[in-house]
Amino acid sequence: MKCSLFLLFISLTFSSVLARGGLSGSATTRLLLEENHSQNSNSVDKAKGYMSNYDLEQAVKQFGRRCSNISRIYSNVIKILHYANGVLDWMISIGKSVNGFPLWVMEISDKPGVEEPEPAFKFIGNVHGDEPVGREITLLLANWICDNHMKDPLAKLIVENVHLHILPSLNPDGFALKRRGNANNIDLNRDFPDQFFPMNNDENARQPETRAIMNWLREIHFTASATLHGGALVANYPWDGTQDQRRNYYGCPDDETFKFLASSYSHSHHNMSLSKEFHEGIINGAFWYPIYGGMQDWNYIHGGCLELTLEISDDKWPNANELPTIWEYNKISMLNLVASVVKNGVHGRIFSSDSGRPIPGSITIKGINYTVKAGRAFADYYRLLAPGKKYEVIASVPGYRSKSTIIWLEEATTLDFILDPEETLEGNLLRSICDCSGGVTTKLVWGYYMEICFVLVIIAFLCFLLKRRTIFTLGKPRQSSKRSVMI
Structure with a gap:
């Protein structure tokens, strides 16, 4: 009896070793006895009913064949840029795992593989090898959109207005090994450069899966994203760490926007917002417990991408017969999160x-101390913001005068900017001759022009007096000639 109580105490003490990993000072008391039992059980039983890596690869390819009109599949391909008929076609190299398994991505759009003035969103599953629910749920999402994009308004909105990229498994090697880390036993959610501590700064020393994500974001400008984890039921948002390594609330510059996005997911979910453990089913990462080298913070800082970490299953590795229920609980939340990039904010x-x-x-x-960059090809931007507030939006381009405007944001607002070039004095003088459209700038330019004209008139008058004097000196015949010119 004493032994059982001791084991229970140890399990509760270390209940903060969750999907996000590591020890923490979390105030939550997550009971992980079932999870610990699952980790000690036969790995074959644990994976029963789940797709193997080979099964996943075949499922992705089958989806690509079945839904080729609204999708494309890519993994380890060479980037190709091709410009034809005003359209830029491109492909991306995302990479392979340590053991050489391709990191397959499904892109869903009405023009897959074509760069358009539309926002991009990504889902990433199976970041941790022992959290496989995301592998299954993302495939179900892709196939549901394929089956319903002609009849469901939300699916149609996503296909026609968003480029959705889905990476079902970032860590196929960890899944095969039934463990958290990759083939090198490295936690991929601790392998990114960190804002507080000099870690993982040598790109060549990072894991290939980590480098794949970083290169991916260099090629595609994602507006928002989410990673799917297991071990809890909560929507987690930045920051994930604190400067003093203590557990406390540490919000990023877009704290209000992140809380809005996390709450939207939680309240669309079947029961996430009803959590007794996490208020409203959301939590700030640093307040839960700090982690360093996480993907979420790196996306926000270096990728210009607002990312949530979604814990979608209390059990890290639930029985496969629970997957349909977990999918139904998360379906609307996942669709709403993708649609938020066009239904919210200013663009x-x-x-x-x-x-x-x-x-x-x-x-x-x-x-808000955060900058969103416009796209290179179309100069399009997508700025997610919490609704119900007044914002001053400022557009800046090197060599141009910045412009700003104030909006009251309730729903998605379209706001285009037309910026005037910053010009030199010579440029202003030249434009004043051919552009008389008025305005303060034109008046200033006209003033400079009049000053120059006045100087030229004085010089001409002095030349006239000098020449007149010369005429009187040379006699009448020359005098008569000059008069005819003056008239």
Whole structure:
């Protein structure tokens, strides 16, 4: 009896060793006796009913064949840029695992593989090898969109207005080994560069799966994303760490927006918002317990991407017969999260006033220390913001005068900016001759022009007096000639 009580005490003490990993000072008391029992059980039984890596690969390829009109499949391919008929086609190299398994990605869009002025969203599953629910749920999501995009308004909205990228398994080697880390036994959610501590700064020393994600974000400008984990039921948002390594609430500059996104997911979920453990089913990562080298914070800082960490199953490795229920509980939340990139915030494009062409720049919100970059090809931007507030939106491009405007945001708002070039004095003088459209700038330029004209008139008058004096000296015949010119 004493032995049993002792084991129970130890399990409760270490209940913070969760899907996010590591020991923590979490105030939550997650009972993991079932999980610990699962970890000690036969690995074959644990994986029964789940897709193997080979099964996953075949399922992804089958989806690509079945839904080729709205999707494409890519993994370890060479990047190709091809411009034809005004459309830029491209492919991306995302990479392989340590053991060489391709990191397959499904892209869903009405124009898959074509760069458009539309936002991009990504789902990543199976970051931790022993949390496989995301592998299954993301395949179910892709197939549901394929089956319903012609009849369901939300699916249709996503296909026509978003480029959705789904990576079902970031850690296929860890899944095969039935453990948290990859083939090198490295926790991939601790392998990214960290903002507080100098760790993982040598890119060559990072895991291939980590480098694949980082290169992926260099190629595609994702507006938002989410990773799917297991071991709890909560929507987690940045920051994940604190500067002093203590457990306390530490919000990022977009704290209000992240709380809005996390709450939207939680309240769309079957029971996440009813959690007795996490208020409203959401939590700040650092308040839960700090981690360092996490993917979530890196996405926000270096990728310009607002990412949530979604814990979608209390059990890390639930029985496979529970997967349909978990999918139904998360379906609407996942769809709403993807759709949020077009249904919320402010978006638009940046143009030059002199040429009318799109000019890549950046968007900032007064009072929020975070910059969103516009796309390179179309200068399109997508700035997620919590609704019900007033915002001052500022557009900036090097070599152009910044512009700002104030909006009251209730739903998605389209806001295009037309910026004027910053010009030199010579450029202003030249434009004043051919552009008399008025305005303060034109008046200033006209003033400079008049000053120059006045100087030229004085010089001409002095030349006239000098020449007149010369005429009187040379006699009447020359005098008569000059008069005819003067008339």
